[in-house]
Amino acid sequence: MKPVFVNSAVCISAQNTLAEDVFAELKLPERTNLLNAIEPSYKEFITPGLIRRMSKVVKMSSVAAQKSLQEAEVENPDAIIVGTGMGCSEDSEKFLKNLIENGEEFLTPTYFIQSTHNTVAGQIALSIPCHSYNFTYVNCGSSFEFSLLDAKLQLENGEAQNCLVGGTDVIADHTEELYELNKTIKAKNEIPENLLDSKTEGVVWGNGSAFFVLENEKSESSYSQLVDISIVNILEKSEIKNFINDFLTKNNLENSEIDAVIFGFSGDHDSDNFYREAQQLFENSPQLYFKHLCGEFNTAAAFAFFMANQILKKQEIPELIKINNFEKKEIRNILIYNNFFGKEHSLVLLKKP
Known part of the structure; x- marks a missing residue:
């Protein structure tokens, strides 16, 4: 079997992970129960007309994927594989809100069309454009790992020479409220000074998008x-x-x-x-x-x-x-x-x- 190398790594997160010196930019965030990703200037990567129609998760993923392909010097990957647990829940919530507010009448289909989990992988493919293997894994907390595994198997067996692999999730407003109610997300007065010392249930939630190019050829820039x-x-x-x-x-x-x-x-x-x-x-x-x-x-x-x-x-x-x-x-x-x-x-x- 052929070896698998990670030849690019791009991440958008609550840290300034798009910086040239990532480690120098790391810092402890404020004590809060939701860490929002630091979003880039989208107009540098996406045309204004598209930005207005894209949800946060699609915009972040599009930028991370684009930068990852540029770093690996790959124009058109043999596969685009994305892992996501929440998918495009922002658009799902907007569609359901419009459904209720408008009495199920005069609905625009945009939010419904973009609410599916595979919207991210689809939008990336459309922007390149890429007509190759396109797949989205929705496996709760192991969605990204299954995406990695798929790419690894394809590369090892010679079914692809390079794969764009990503993991991306953004929590929507109403979902955040529900997670706070059922204690999936910690109450603000229960956030420990040091996460390792926590004695309570629930977590500090986050958002983020990371993309990588995996190839079966080692390069000078391989991670x-x-x-x-x-x-x-x-x-x-x-x-x-x-x-x-x-x-x-x-x-x-x-x-x-x-x-x-x-x-x-x-x-x-x-x-x-x-x-x-x-x-x-x-x-x-x-x-x-x-x-x-x-x-x-x-x-x-x-x-x-x-x-x-x-x-x-x-x-x-x-x-x-x-x-x-x-x-x-x-x-x-x-x-x-x-x-x-x-x-x-x-x-x-x-x-x-």
Whole structure:
């Protein structure tokens, strides 16, 4: 099978991740229960007529995808694969609101047409234009990982030479209100100073869009090699160590050979216990976390994937994401472990190209 390399990485998030020196721009956000993405100047990438008709998630994704293709010097990818948990819920809410307010009469079809989950991948393809494989994964908290897996399999088996892969999610206003009511999102008076010390349920929510070009040819600008991905829907806490050990054994690695492990601590006390179990396997490795910078959302793993690629390329770890002070001279292997409210467990292994 052919190797798979990450040859571009672009992210729009609650951090200034479009900056040239990403690590220098990282900062702890204000204590709030919703971290909104820092949006770019869309008029530099999208014509004004289209901007007015696009929802936030489509605009962010279009920019991130465009910049990712430019960085990898790919004009027309062999596949566009997008993972999203929430899809275009903003347009869904607008359509339903108009439906109620207008008594089901005189409705414009635009919001309905753009409310489907595959709108993002479709709009990217139309803008290029690209007539190749176009697919959207909607798998709750593992949508991005399934997108990565699809691209990896296609590249390994020679079905594609390059794939544009993205993870994108934006929470709509009414959905945010519902999430606050059912305590999916933390109450504002329960937000801990340090996410790792949280004793309550619920998370700080976030928004974001990250896109990557994966190819089976290594280039001078390659960030990493994507080695393996494993996804399991439901696990008991007692099964986490075996899940990780089996994954490492499959890839001929010892725990000590993991030079950095990125955990998805979200501030939800119960689901964070899975990470605490896993931490015991990596006492002699740098342990990192990321959701205090971007928030929790269905495709937050795309932010972790972006950070992991930056770390491998720069060979440095920013202080803001460190859990412990263990250091290694060279960062060769990075493991990302994420779950979504105690389900959708995923492992992603990257190595220095």
